[in-house]
Amino acid sequence: MFEVAVAGAMALALLLFALAGxxxxxxxMWTFVARGESAEEEVSLIDRAIGPIWEANELWIVVALVxxxxxxxxxxSTFGIALFVPMILVLVGIVLRGAFFSFxxxxxxxxxxxAFMAFGKAFGAVSVISPFFFGLTAGTIASGRLxxxxxxxxxxxxxxxxxxxxxxxxxxxxxxxxxxxLALVICAYLAAVYLTVExxxxxxxxxxxxxxxxxxxxxxxxxxxxxxxxxSFDALYMWRGILQIPAILFMVLAAAALIGSxxxxxxxxxWWARTAAITHVVxxxxxxxxxxxxxxxxxxxxxxxxxxxxxxxxxLLILSFFYAxxxxxxxxxxxxxxxxxxSRAPEPSEVEEAE
Amino acid sequence: MIDTITAARSTFAMALMFHINFxxxxxVMPFMMLVSQWLYLRRGEPVYExxxxxxxxxxxxTYATGAVSGTVLTFGxxxxxxxxxxxxxxxxxxxxxxxxxxFLTEAIFLGIYVFGRDQLSPWLHWASxxxxxxxxxxxxxxxxxxxxxxxxxxxxxLDAAGNVVQANVLRAMFSPAWWYESSHMTVAAxxxxxxxxxxxxxxxxxxxxxxxxHKKGLFIAxxxxxLVAPIMIASGxxxxxxxxxxxxxxxxxxxxxxxxxxxxxxxxxxxxxMEEGKLRYAIEIPKMFSILAYDDxxxxxxxxxSFPPDERPDPRRVWWAFDTMVGIGFFLxxxxxxxxxxYWRARGVPTGKWLMRAMVFSGPLGFLAIELGWIATEEGRxxxxxxxxxxxxxxxxxxxxxxxxxxxxxxxxxxxGMIYVRLLRGMATGPPDQVExxxxxxxxxxx
Numbered sequence: 114m115f116e117v118a119v120a121g122a123m124a125l126a127l128l129l130f131a132l133a134g135x136x137x138x139x140x141x142m143w144t145f146v147a148r149g150e151s152a153e154e155e156v157s158l159i160d161r162a163i164g165p166i167w168e169a170n171e172l173w174i175v176v177a178l179v180x181x182x183x184x185x186x187x188x189x190s191t192f193g194i195a196l197f198v199p200m201i202l203v204l205v206g207i208v209l210r211g212a213f214f215s216f217x218x219x220x221x222x223x224x225x226x227x228a229f230m231a232f233g234k235a236f237g238a239v240s241v242i243s244p245f246f247f248g249l250t251a252g253t254i255a256s257g258r259l260x261x262x263x264x265x266x267x268x269x270x271x272x273x274x275x276x277x278x279x280x281x282x283x284x285x286x287x288x289x290x291x292x293x294x295l296a297l298v299i300c301a302y303l304a305a306v307y308l309t310v311e312x313x314x315x316x317x318x319x320x321x322x323x324x325x326x327x328x329x330x331x332x333x334x335x336x337x338x339x340x341x342x343x344x345s346f347d348a349l350y351m352w353r354g355i356l357q358i359p360a361i362l363f364m365v366l367a368a369a370a371l372i373g374s375x376x377x378x379x380x381x382x383x384w385w386a387r388t389a390a391i392t393h394v395v396x397x398x399x400x401x402x403x404x405x406x407x408x409x410x411x412x413x414x415x416x417x418x419x420x421x422x423x424x425x426x427x428x429l430l431i432l433s434f435f436y437a438x439x440x441x442x443x444x445x446x447x448x449x450x451x452x453x454x455x456s457r458a459p460e461p462s463e464v465e466e467a468e
Numbered sequence: 469m470i471d472t473i474t475a476a477r478s479t480f481a482m483a484l485m486f487h488i489n490f491x492x493x494x495x496v497m498p499f500m501m502l503v504s505q506w507l508y509l510r511r512g513e514p515v516y517e518x519x520x521x522x523x524x525x526x527x528x529x530t531y532a533t534g535a536v537s538g539t540v541l542t543f544g545x546x547x548x549x550x551x552x553x554x555x556x557x558x559x560x561x562x563x564x565x566x567x568x569x570x571f572l573t574e575a576i577f578l579g580i581y582v583f584g585r586d587q588l589s590p591w592l593h594w595a596s597x598x599x600x601x602x603x604x605x606x607x608x609x610x611x612x613x614x615x616x617x618x619x620x621x622x623x624x625x626l627d628a629a630g631n632v633v634q635a636n637v638l639r640a641m642f643s644p645a646w647w648y649e650s651s652h653m654t655v656a657a658x659x660x661x662x663x664x665x666x667x668x669x670x671x672x673x674x675x676x677x678x679x680x681x682h683k684k685g686l687f688i689a690x691x692x693x694x695l696v697a698p699i700m701i702a703s704g705x706x707x708x709x710x711x712x713x714x715x716x717x718x719x720x721x722x723x724x725x726x727x728x729x730x731x732x733x734x735x736x737x738x739x740x741x742m743e744e745g746k747l748r749y750a751i752e753i754p755k756m757f758s759i760l761a762y763d764d765x766x767x768x769x770x771x772x773x774s775f776p777p778d779e780r781p782d783p784r785r786v787w788w789a790f791d792t793m794v795g796i797g798f799f800l801x802x803x804x805x806x807x808x809x810x811y812w813r814a815r816g817v818p819t820g821k822w823l824m825r826a827m828v829f830s831g832p833l834g835f836l837a838i839e840l841g842w843i844a845t846e847e848g849r850x851x852x853x854x855x856x857x858x859x860x861x862x863x864x865x866x867x868x869x870x871x872x873x874x875x876x877x878x879x880x881x882x883x884x885g886m887i888y889v890r891l892l893r894g895m896a897t898g899p900p901d902q903v904e905x906x907x908x909x910x911x912x913x914x915x
Contacts, residue, residue, distance in 0.1 A: 186558055
């Protein structure tokens with residue numbers, strides 16, 4: 114029982130990473146496509162919107178990983194070995210994206226002119242790496258394409274096992290690659306919808322992101338439909354799971370929320386559109402999670418087969434409680450202070466310069 | 469092509485040696501921010517506020533870079549050491565799970581502190597800085613708990629295949645090495661960052677920027693350094709004694725004694741001649757090692773040769789790092805009386821050329837000492853990843869392509885590190901103009 118709760122905590126961290134961190138990556142993509150007269154204004158808006166919170170947003174993936182290695186160590190080792198190539202590319206994307214965003218934030222200290230936009234372009238370009246390979250990795254795990262032969266008890270001491278079909282073949286296929294593309298579009302869609310709310314004081318930018326939100330939402334819908342037939346032959350376990358209750362109900366909800374968000378965007382109801390977009394992503398996530406349950410790696414490793422001794426699981430649940438108690442109020446305080454900031458106020462760094 | 473073990477070790481060593489600096493800065497920079505803002509709130513002098521704002525900007529940038537390099541380590545555990553993590557995950561991995569909570573708290577309150585400056589009342593704003601410091605401080609402690617478990621593993625039971633079947637998380641967290649390792653690391657962080665701050669302001673003073681802003685910056689840094697440098701001497705002594713007890717093989721490699729002898733001398737440098745089995749050309753202080761490590765001039769120190777050949781670290785990879793680290797510790801401690809004597813003679817923050825040069829030199833030395841201490845503790849545990857349980861060769865991945873990973877990340881760190889340093893230098897612009905004019909007035913009053 115404990116192991117399911119710990120897996121739930123890990124899933125929650127992943128969901129928060131998708132909702133918060135994913136939108137930051139999407140913000141990077143919109144930074145990259147910013148062109149023309151309003152380019153600098155667009156980039157500044159994204160910079161302001163994610164500046165104070167991106168490190169915390171990104172850390173949710175780290176939270177998921179620490180829960181995984183303490184609670185399900187053999188899954189962590191298996192992924193580390195079998196998904197070495199895509200995971201190292203996720204990591205490269207995280208490093209480059211984080212570094213260049215923080216350089217962009219502090220570009221005023223660079224000795225060259227236009228450093229803000231130059232770092233911004235770099236930050237934008239590398240923002241596609243992590244979401245794509247992250248989606249691809251998730252697709253591989255769920256598809257059943259990756260078969261892992263765990264080391265038996267009579268093998269070499271401390272042996273974990275090895276993938277039976279190599280280090281490339283499991284993820285180089287239609288379903289994983291489509292999942293990578295889906296992850297990219299979800300990030301762009303989330304970011305555009307969030308930015309319509311953030312751009313409250315600039316009607317032009319708001320309208321721009323409204324259009325972009327609608328466009329990326331339509332792409333997301335088309336891709337979401339296209340992934341189903343691919344799933345039916347390349348991810349059989351998923352396909353079977355997704356047609357059952359409750360996954361299929363979440364899928365219906367996800368479709369409704371996506372269409373709803375597009376209508377709300379069209380009607381300029383931004384706050385509600387954001388709520389619908391979040392509902393869409395949460396529903397997709399729940400559909401996926403319930404279709405994949407009880408596997409952590411389809412079809413070779415389940416939640417209970419990989420779980421640590423129950424003392425560790427209990428310790429993790431206690432720790433999860435502290436995460437909620439400490440981070441909930443702290444994040445609320447940060448958002449309160451951040452949103453209460455006087456509108457169009459100069460950035461703190463600018464204040465410093467002026468003084 | 470480099471072999472897998474070497475590539476995995478080099479890649480992880482590089483990632484850790486990069487990150488460890490940010491970990492130290494992440495603990496002590498918030499402390500310096502709290503001190504400077506406290507001085508401003510108590511004394512009302514704008515120069516303290518200017519220092520606080522500068523340090524806050526520099527820290528926000530440093531924290532972001534540290535968050536990124538910390539994420540690399542999280543992934544790196546799985547990508548490079550999956551077999552190690554399969555055993556260590558539930559044990560040493562648990563304090564790391566706690567660490568992320570502290571690190572997240574640090575991130576969130578850093579946001580609150582930066583954006584709350586104009587919105588919170590002054591003292592409340594100061595108080596919002598406390599969780600940043602506590603988050604960083606506790607992060608460091610619990611991370612070191614994970615490392616100390618690797619040195620003195622307890623609280624677990626493995627089956628024949630090496631899977632964890634029983635785990636006592638609390639016992640594993642507070643393994644015998646936890647206190648000496650985490651206290652030593654924390655004091656080291658304070659000392660090295662304080663001297664790094666001192667180096668920045670000493671450099672400006674050397675360049676002739678002898679204003680109140682730079683003098684006060686140096687003064688605060690040296691005040692903190694003065695508090696911790698003596699503690700460091702005591703901590704070093706305590707740590708060495710405990711390592712001699714808990715990790716005798718490491719001790720025998722750090723202070724190369726080949727044969728077991730009573731009344732062992734303290735040796736400084738020299739060269740460990742592995743074929744002859746003795747330390748050549750070293751400065752020897754008779755019986756001092758036995759006194760320092762065991763509080764007894766006649767105590768027997770187990771020599772390196774007394775450990776099984778396949779279970780002992782190579783002294784040539786350990787002893788120089790240990791000796792240099794200790795040397796740096798004494799050099800930094802020696803700077804403290806030099807500074808205060810000069811302070812007393814100058815009736816204020818001294819700006820003498822040689823003292824300032826020594827201060828500038830001390831900045832990188834502090835970080836170097838941290839790196840060397842880490843090398844000594846890691847190389848001193850070899851060939852084990854988990855002392856007495858799992859060899860380093862048994863912990864690594866079987867995935868291919870680690871050579872590419874090593875060179876790729878080396879290039880990545882080089883680029884990121886260079887831009888980081890360049891932007892940080894760009895921040896060092898001295899005080900804002902307004903503070904300078906105030907300063908001229910107070911300077912006339914002889915403050």
